[in-house]
Amino acid sequence: VVAAVVLVAVAVNLVQFAGIERDSPANVGAIHQPGTHDLRELMYHGCAVRCLQRYGVSIALGLIAPGSRVVVPDSGPLTADRNLAEELFVELRAFGGVERIDVVGGDVTARILGAVDPTPHILASGAGGTYGDPWAIAVDPARGPASRGDPPDFIRRSLQAGVRPDRTAPAREFVMVRWNAVDLVLETSLLPADLAAELRS
């Protein structure tokens, strides 16, 4: 009797196994073979909306310039909420490969945005949504990458091309500010030399 009861339980497990697989979204099925173990690709294919809204800026920065330094002005909205700022910094480090984050004092945001129009330099961007704000990354064309395309398509394009973070490349420096409701990551070499030096110090 005991064996029969357990056998019935096992039989039920086996009979319904395939049905559960059919009902499961791919990434939470028991047997899921995505064809890659690259976490960015898993995020893109299995968690596209949530992950790209929330981590898009970090993923893109990690593909463009891993090992970089990011400066964040203390007076801006990015640091107004301590919890959100902490989370953002962790994401930048973990998925963006950011080596160093410095929060700097002084109201430099207006001077940064007054010194350069980032629009023509935007390499990657995301629309944002429920899980994150819109974002954009503006890079110095002199430092690459050379090939450019539609900024909102940057992550998909890079993953499809098999781009991997190049950790041997020289570290780059960015400043992160809020620009027209967009979280803008701007390469400091686009700024006037004195302003870039001020951020560096």
Added chain:
Amino acid sequence: MIELISVLAMFLGGCALLRTAGLRGWVLPGLGLVAGVALYIAIGVVQVVTPVVPTSPILTLALTAALPGAWWLWSLRRGRAVGVSAPLAGLSVAAVAGAVVLFRAVSLVTYHSDTFTYLMASRLLADDAYKTGISTYLVTNRVLGMPLLHAPANLVGDYYLQSISPLLALATVVTVVWFIHAGAARGLDRATRVVLIAAAVLLLVSNNRFVFNAFYLNGHLLQGALVLVVVGCGWLLATRAARDSTAPMMALQIVAIPGLLVTRPEGPLVTALALLPTWISDLPDRYRALTMAVAGGYGGAWFGFQAWVYADRGADLPVSVLGPLALSVGLLVGAGLIATGRLPRIAPPVDRWALWLAEIGLWLALFALAVREPGNLKQSVVGTERNILGGDGLWGLSLFILGLLVLAALAVRSPRREMLRFPLTTFVPLSFLLAYLREGAYHAGYGDSLNRMWMHVLPLAVLFVMVAAASVLKPKGEPTTSPGATDRGPVDATVHRGDLA
């Protein structure tokens, strides 16, 4: 290559630990991997909470392999019988290495949004940026177990080890088999024993969500394995069924405690419930004090570290940090009192009443919260019903049927069954209590917390059912365990006095 090195370091370290403690035979590779993973986490926690010491997984792996390895070599040189068969050892290593290669080749993986937050913490650990960079949210909600486990992958730019979860799933199955073989199935004829073990294995591996968890990048399988080990070892020790494995079971239970504390946010509560039967059992005072001291010491260190993170980031200390800190201090005091003989042992049958009182206390606490805020419990129950019976949780009817088997098993008496039952049945009120302590009620859907947390007790539930089945199948009058370990009544407390000497 780093994945192979990582898995082998954990495997060899765990095997060396248990072999030196006295474990031998076919079970050594399976339990060795579980012990190795647990030891690796225990060492990683020390690195995290100790100022100046880097959190590099290279150091964690080196210590995981070297510390037990050195103990094993030292014991071997002193002439202790801890040798291993070279061909079998080589075969085991080759099998594990082959499994690593295989699991990397097939690249099966399951994940959802929580996965990525755990792996963020993992990256910070590998970059030695955890202490300065971790956020207050992550340090309390995406705790250390799973991030530590996958940290080595970051050394080569990956984010996770592809083979460690499926290997841990296999080792969990072996652990269930071991507990049945060493504890429940004694006195049964060979054929019945084989059927019982086969049934346990099939119950686990045919379960869709068990297979899912074998490849899931989250801490649920790890938590399930550690709950099984801590509870199962306590039970096996108390039944005196496996006298020749007393020291290895003690070593395994102790080494699993830190991992159980740091794999889930509710770790301290789960650890206390998993160990309470051990603490009030008739096991030697020194052993009970040691387990309590490990739980209190590690809990104090880990939640002390969390408190430091909050202070360092200028945030107010939450109750979720202060509560476990207080509990840890209480455990350390308790350990001191037991060790010095100032805390009298609770004599049977009051020890069993203590477990019932604790369980009733959990239900009363839930009742009180439900009276104050009924909506939370109502929503949680409705969501859970849809997950278990309605298919939303992707369990099919597996969990429901297993629940029925557990209910049936509750009616069967077996030696020291309360040690397995208590952590299992208290999971229900504890889970619904947690709904009041976390962000909100549980809901229908595969991603719901409780829906995924059932994995924490799934292997234990299968063991509990099989222990009951073994009791039913035993011939009348067959001694199930060593003298003294009875279903009720006093047990000779001196049986194990020498084990820690």
